[in-house]
Amino acid sequence: DSGVTQTPKHLITATGQRVTLRCSPRSGDLSVYWYQQSLDQGLQFLIQYYNGEERAKGNILERFSAQQFPDLHSELNLSSLELGDSALYFCASSVAGAGLTNYGYTFGSGTRLTVV
């Protein structure tokens, strides 16, 4: 157990629907990062939050949004889902706002989203 909790582990939904993925960071970590990993693709950085505020954006679609709450958990909202959104979605956390500690990130076990 890495200490980063992601729910749900698996999610199957239809095209056009909206889903919310949840991430609880490791205790004491202030930064949360979201990554997408499609089949046969590498890990794509989506977005970073630090202590409730958006810190950096990567290749995140306009249909996707995220937020970090006062208790530091984060949610990734995916709307108007398309077949191509099927992927593993990972959340990672770190202590520093700048993103790096001696151990870099700690990743969760991911949410596998299947859009049918």
Place this chain on the structure above:
Amino acid sequence: DAKTTQPPSMDCAEGRAANLPCNHSTISGNEYVYWYRQIHSQGPQYIIHGLKNNETNEMASLIITEDRKSSTLILPHATLRDTAVYYCIGSMYTGNQFYFGTGTSLTVIP
């Protein structure tokens, strides 16, 4: 962040040392070299990182060349559980998000 280049795949016999190379010729002086691995769709796992000096921990050793243009991750006695994709990343210690490349798929053969 520095661009890194890794071979797409490697094999290693069980019990032997696995040496995974990484080229990071554009790395700047304040960028660290980080290694992560991902075992079959699990969340990536931190292995080791270094700046200039060679580093060793309970998982692996990291050898960084003097000019810092390349490094080698060494798994001293590879086991079947070390079969994974290994990512080499160059990033500032106080930088932000990691950008993962395609990594090296290491297969440990019995």
